[in-house]
Amino acid sequence: MRAPGRRRPTMAHVAERAGVSRALVSIVFRNQPGASQETRERVLRVAEELGYRPDSAARLLARGRSRTLGVMLTLHQPFQADLVEAIYREAERLGYDVLLSADAPGRDERKAIEALLSHRCEALILLGPRSTAADLDALGHRTVAVAVARRVRGARVDSVRTAEAKGVRQALDHLVELGHRRIAHVDGGRGPGSAERRRAYRYSMRRHGLADEIRVIPGAHDEDAGIEAGRILAAQDELPTAVLAANDRCAMGLLMSLGRAGIDVPGEVSVVGYDDSHLSHLMPMGLTTVRQDFLLMAERAVRFAVERLEGEGVEPREAVVDPELVVRGTSGPVR
Incomplete structure (x- = not known):
């Protein structure tokens, strides 16, 4: 940990210590071509020694983008936990981060949603929302929103659900x-x-x-x-x-x-x-x-959100995923 009063290391400090330009350090941390493997390793080693971490959030916000998807979930629901894990995977693949906010006793959906919006999430993925269609429609006019495991009619939100x-x-x-x-x-x-x-x-x-x-x-x-x-x-x-x-x-x-x-x-x-x-x-x-199929549902939800963020004039869409009965030991012939 840095000593009290010590300035946070910057990209310029890394460049000076590594003996390269600030632009080259930026190339390394953006994982762009233009730096040799030896230079990359030296820059990363120096950054580790100095305790430097790139402030990706600030960089994105300066461009007017956070590239963050907010996910509202309900605590203690294992299926939603499975969905979140798959959402992380697909969001990362598309270059987006994920921020979670829970609906829990004493903290309703409205608070969970507002918390995500206050943290500059570009789009919201709502797992099993219980809000009215009118409230979801209002939310859809404020930001990009996808409802998962909920059929939503007449609202400006995309939806992904099982048949x-x-x-x-x-x-x-x-x-x-x-x-x-x-x-x-x-x-x-x-x-x-x-x-x-x-x-x-x-x-x-x-x-x-x-x-x-x-x-x-x-x-x-x-x-x-x-x-x-x-x-x-x-x-x-x-x-x-x-x-x-x-x-x-x-x-x-x-x-x-x-x-x-x-x-x-x-x-x-x-x-x-x-x-x-x-x-x-x-x-x-x-x-x-x-x-x-939580993997497919998560994939569709993330793609709906990203496609709407990166496109214009996309009308609300619905993806309906087929279920499958899995027979195990708790069902058997009637006596």
């Missing part, structure tokens, strides 16, 4: 083929994609002639909702033979609750999640779940 209905249909088809008829659904509340999944569940049940077996249990995208749903089901005289959970976290809570009640999975009740986040691989038997 929720197709994913639910795959899950229900799988369970019906295994002989299940009493199939319940733990609802995701206001979580991203929940409304579409709820509608798709009802539609798929009717399509299979199971309208009388439709049962939606209020829930959310967390373990507590799954635990509570398991408690409710275990107290009933007749269990469903299968449950489609709101997401993988909800499914994990449900599995914990059923296990505590002595209910065998999948022997007595099959359980299917949604997302295929890294949680789904942590169980000894593995969670049957609907995979959302």
Whole structure:
């Protein structure tokens, strides 16, 4: 660390110590052609000795650009963590940095978004936003914005989402083929994609002639909702033979609750999640779940943002990514 009062080393200091011009130092740090390998190594070694770091943010802001994408996420959502990791990868490939801001208890989406804007993010990628379409439209008129895992109509924002209905249909088809008829659904509340999944569940049940077996249990995208749903089901005289959970976290809570009640999975009740986040691989038997392609979703979201930043007159676009059912150990034939 620099001693108190010591000036921060500059590019000029590096140039003087390395015996080269300031322009050549700039070439080295911009990784541009024009410097020999020996010179590059000497400049980087001197910079390390002096503790010099290029102020890329200041340089970009001087040009009127920050080349930073702001990402709003919700804490403790494994699927969003997977998305963020993939967003970093694609943004870096295109020459952009990423800044995160979380929506958390006591800190709503508005605060998370304003924090990103105050840090000069050029575009925002919103993971599972719950803001109204009108609020998203207003945001889209202020800056470039992309909504991920949310269907947005009539707003000036791009969107990237999974074909929720197709994913639910795959899950229900799988369970019906295994002989299940009493199939319940733990609802995701206001979580991203929940409304579409709820509608798709009802539609798929009717399509299979199971309208009388439709049962939606209020829930959310967390373990507590799954635990509570398991408690409710275990107290009933007749269990469903299968449950489609709101997401993988909800499914994990449900599995914990059923296990505590002595209910065998999948022997007595099959359980299917949604997302295929890294949680789904942590169980000894593995969670049957609907995979959302987070790599492709992140890639589309970053590209939408960058293309709008670097182009003019681009109308709002929507990318719909196909899901895939992944069958593991928590689903099996009905007894």
